[in-house]
Amino acid sequence: xxxxxxxxxxxxxxxxxxxxxxxxxxxxxxxxxxxxxxxxxxxxxxxxxxxxxxxxxxxxxxxxxxxxxxxxxxxxxxxxxxxxxxxxxxxxxxxxxxxxxxxxxxxxxxxxxxxxxxxxxxxxxxxxxxxxxxxxxxxxxxxxxxxxxxxxxxxxxxxxxxxxxxxxxxxxxxxxxxxxxxxxxxxxxxxxxxxxxxxxxxxxxxxxxxx
Numbered sequence: 770x771x772x773x774x775x776x777x778x779x780x781x782x783x784x785x786x787x788x789x790x791x792x793x794x795x796x797x798x799x800x801x802x803x804x805x806x807x808x809x810x811x812x813x814x815x816x817x818x819x820x821x822x823x824x825x826x827x828x829x830x831x832x833x834x835x836x837x838x839x840x841x842x843x844x845x846x847x848x849x850x851x852x853x854x855x856x857x858x859x860x861x862x863x864x865x866x867x868x869x870x871x872x873x874x875x876x877x878x879x880x881x882x883x884x885x886x887x888x889x890x891x892x893x894x895x896x897x898x899x900x901x902x903x904x905x906x907x908x909x910x911x912x913x914x915x916x917x918x919x920x921x922x923x924x925x926x927x928x929x930x931x932x933x934x935x936x937x938x939x940x941x942x943x944x945x946x947x948x949x950x951x952x953x954x955x956x957x958x959x960x961x962x963x964x965x966x967x968x969x970x971x972x973x974x975x976x977x978x979x980x
Contacts, residue, residue, distance in 0.1 A: 770874045773979060774907040776884040776898060778922035782914045783942030785818050787968050788883050789825050791910075794976050795879060796829035803830060803877030806842050807866045807901065808885050808892065811849030816842055822883065832876040843869045853891035861893055863901075870905060879979070882907060888929050899929055908979060909937035912968070915950040920957055938975060941967045 773791070777784050788804065795802045804822040811817075819838040826833045826841075839845070843866040846855035853861075874880050884890070888899040888911075902909050909930060913923040923939070930937045941958075943950065958965045966975065 770878060770880060771979065772870075772874065772880040772882055772905060772907040774882045774884060774902040774905060774909045775912065776888055776902065776909060776926075777886070777912040778914060778919065778926050779887045780885075783912050783944055783968065784883050785821060786944070787910070787912050787940070787942060787972075788822060788881050790968055790972050791881055791976065792822075792825045792829060794972050795881075798976065800878045801830045801832070801876075802826060803833060803873050803880040804841055805870060805873050805880055805882045807870070807882065808844045808846075808852045808861070809842055810846045810852060810855040810885065812845040813847055816845050818883065819845075822881075830877060841873065851890045852885060853893055856893075859893075863893065863896060863904075866892075866901065867904065888926055899933060899935070903933050903935055909935050910975075911937055911939040913939060913941050914945055915941055915943045915947055915954065916945040917949065917953055920954055938978070939965070940971070940975070941965065943967045943969055 775784050775788050792802050804826045806819040806822060809816045809818055816838045819842045823833065823836060823838050823841050844861055848855040882905065884898045890898045892898065892901065911926055913919055
């Protein structure tokens with residue numbers, strides 16, 4: 770079993786959108802795909818992201834068919850905030866997150882782990898999302914936005930991953946300022962990076978590198 774940790778430069782960048790695309794693409798290659806949303810905040814009744822991910826996964830992996838959204842999460846909190854802040858009772862145990870990861874890993878060929886927010890979002894006082902990705906020893910996919918100002922966020926996230934010696938790839942989610950992206954951002958990416966790709970255009974090429 771392999772795993773892929775999907776993160777982003779921040780919140781509302783497109784992690785879930787990208788993960789759904791990955792489920793479809795990987796399943797088309799004959800892989801049994803699993804999903805895991807370790808922590809979801811802003812949950813009142815049901816976990817919306819976990820629900821969407823699980824429904825997509827159940828269509829391609831029968832071993833997930835009897836699971837409920839809470840089965841693919843370790844913690845949910847009502848407050849829409851960073852896990853450390855949302856966890857007002859300080860209940861999060863990293864061991865529980867790791868244990869559920871290993872349990873879900875037994876049900877699939879590749880487990881897609883969707884983080885919360887960006888890489889340095891705190892899970893506990895001294896443990897962040899990037900620490901979790903490192904501990905899981907997962908390849909990381911960094912999803913970046915296409916809006917004005919995204920270059921700085923992208924480069925900072927890359928520096929964080931490199932500093933932890935984490936294997937990663939990155940892509941752009943062309944959902945915002947798509948037209949202006951070609952003029953205000955893409956010239957830099959074209960000049961600096963030999964290869965970069967968008968979720969919408971090259972996800973099939975990417976999955977060939979992780980099979």
